[in-house]
Amino acid sequence: MTAPSPAPATHRVPSGAAMDRTLPPTRRVAWRIVLPALALASAAALAWWRPSRLQTIHTPQLAVVHAGEFRDELALRARVEPMRSVQLDAPEAGRVEAVLAHDGDKVGAGAPLYRLHSPEQEQLLMQRGAEVAQQMANVSVQRSAQAERLAQNRRELAQLQAAQQQAEADHQRQQQLAAAGFVSPAALEQAERQQRLATQLLEQARHDQRVEADTQQQSLDEMARAVRGLQRGLDLLGRSRERLLQRAPIAGQLSGFQLQVGASVKPGDRLGRIDDPAGGLQLAADVDEFYLPRLHAGQVATSANGELALAQTLPQVQGGKVRVLLRWPGNAQPPAGLRPGQAVDLRLQLDKPAPALLLAEGPGVQATLYVRDGHELHRRQVQLGRRAAGQVEVVAGLQAGDEVLISQPPSEAERFALP
CATH class of the missing domain: 2.40.50.100 (RNA polymerase II/Efflux pump adaptor protein, barrel-sandwich hybrid domain)
Structure with missing residues (x-):
C-alpha cells in the first residue's frame, strides 16, 4: 500500500491589523475658529451677490423734487387768424x-x-328750355282752339236767338189771328210750344257755353301756371349758370x-x-379736452407779442381737442409784423401762481413712484396734484431733495438697481 499524501498547507489572508495605529484625539479649539470664519465668508458672499439679483435700470431718467412756485398754465402753439373772413365754398x-x-x-x-364749366348743367338747361317751349306751344294751341270754339258758340247762339225771335213772332201773330177767328186753337197751341222750345234751347245753349268757357279757361290757367313754374325753374338754372x-x-x-x-x-x-385785414387779428389754438371745464373767458395768456385774453371757447371736440380764440384786450393792436397763418407760442394762465413742491413731468410720474436710496430705487405711494407746463404738483409722499425716477419703469417691482 502506498502511504497517504500529506495535507496541503493552509493560506491565510492578511487582515491588516498589524498596520492599524491609534490616532491622537482631534482638537475642538480648531473647529471653534473655522466655523465663525466660514459664516463670515458666506455672509460676505451673500451681501456681494444680493444687488445682482435686482433688475437694473441702465438708462434711468431722474429728477429732484424742489420747492418752487407752481404756475398753473398751458403751453400752446397758436395761429394768427383774421377776425373777419369769408370762406369760399364751391356753389x-x-x-x-x-x-x-x-x-x-x-x-x-x-x-x-x-x-x-358744367356739361350736365348745359344739358339740363337745354332740356328745361325745350320743356318750357313745348308747354308754351301747347298753351297757344289751347288758346287758339278756345278762340275757335268761342266763335262757333257765338254763331250757334246767334242762330238760336234768331230762331227764338222767329218763334216768338209767330206766336204773337197766331194769337192775333186766333183772336180774329182765322186760326184754330190747335194752331195757336203749336205756336206756343214752338216759342217755349226756342226759348228753352236758347237758355240751355247759353248755360252750356258758360260752363264750357269756364272749363276751358280753368284748363288754360292750369297750363299757364305750369308754364310759369317751368319758367321759374329755367330762371333758376340760368342763375346757377351765372354762379x-x-x-x-x-x-x-x-x-x-x-x-x-x-x-x-x-x-x-x-x-x-x-x-379782411381791416377787421383785426386774433389767435386760435387747440387745447386738450381735459382742460375744457377750466377754460373761461378773460383768462390771461402771455406771449412774445404781449398779453392776450381768452375771448371764446368753441366746445366742439374734434380729435380730442377744443378750439380757443384769444384777442388783444381793449384797444390794444396786434404787432405790425404778424400775418395770418403765422405761428405764435404762448402760455395760457388757468389759475394764480402758488408755492408748492414741484417735480418734472415724465411718463413714470404716477401715483406710484420710485425714489432713490443709495444705489437702489424703492417704490413709494405718493399723492400728486395739478400738472401744467411740464411740472407736477406734489401734495404728499415726497420732500424737497428726493430724487425720483420720472422715466417709465420696466416693471412693477418693489426695487430696482441703478447702474
Whole structure:
C-alpha cells in the first residue's frame, strides 16, 4: 500500500491589523475658529451677490423734487387768424375752366375769381328750355282752339236767338189771328210750344257755353301756371349758370386759394377764404379736452407779442381737442409784423401762481413712484396734484431733495438697481 499524501498547507489572508495605529484625539479649539470664519465668508458672499439679483435700470431718467412756485398754465402753439373772413365754398359742380385770381391777391368785392364749366348743367338747361317751349306751344294751341270754339258758340247762339225771335213772332201773330177767328186753337197751341222750345234751347245753349268757357279757361290757367313754374325753374338754372363764375363776396386778401385749371369741384368744396385785414387779428389754438371745464373767458395768456385774453371757447371736440380764440384786450393792436397763418407760442394762465413742491413731468410720474436710496430705487405711494407746463404738483409722499425716477419703469417691482 502506498502511504497517504500529506495535507496541503493552509493560506491565510492578511487582515491588516498589524498596520492599524491609534490616532491622537482631534482638537475642538480648531473647529471653534473655522466655523465663525466660514459664516463670515458666506455672509460676505451673500451681501456681494444680493444687488445682482435686482433688475437694473441702465438708462434711468431722474429728477429732484424742489420747492418752487407752481404756475398753473398751458403751453400752446397758436395761429394768427383774421377776425373777419369769408370762406369760399364751391356753389356748383363743374370743371375749372379759368382761374382769374391767385393766392395772396388783394381783390375787391365782386371781383371774378374763377369760372367753371358744367356739361350736365348745359344739358339740363337745354332740356328745361325745350320743356318750357313745348308747354308754351301747347298753351297757344289751347288758346287758339278756345278762340275757335268761342266763335262757333257765338254763331250757334246767334242762330238760336234768331230762331227764338222767329218763334216768338209767330206766336204773337197766331194769337192775333186766333183772336180774329182765322186760326184754330190747335194752331195757336203749336205756336206756343214752338216759342217755349226756342226759348228753352236758347237758355240751355247759353248755360252750356258758360260752363264750357269756364272749363276751358280753368284748363288754360292750369297750363299757364305750369308754364310759369317751368319758367321759374329755367330762371333758376340760368342763375346757377351765372354762379359758374364765382365772384369775391367781400374785399380782402385771398388765402389758401389753390385752384388749378382742369380741376373738378363739387358743391361744398372748401376752395379758400378771403381775409379782411381791416377787421383785426386774433389767435386760435387747440387745447386738450381735459382742460375744457377750466377754460373761461378773460383768462390771461402771455406771449412774445404781449398779453392776450381768452375771448371764446368753441366746445366742439374734434380729435380730442377744443378750439380757443384769444384777442388783444381793449384797444390794444396786434404787432405790425404778424400775418395770418403765422405761428405764435404762448402760455395760457388757468389759475394764480402758488408755492408748492414741484417735480418734472415724465411718463413714470404716477401715483406710484420710485425714489432713490443709495444705489437702489424703492417704490413709494405718493399723492400728486395739478400738472401744467411740464411740472407736477406734489401734495404728499415726497420732500424737497428726493430724487425720483420720472422715466417709465420696466416693471412693477418693489426695487430696482441703478447702474
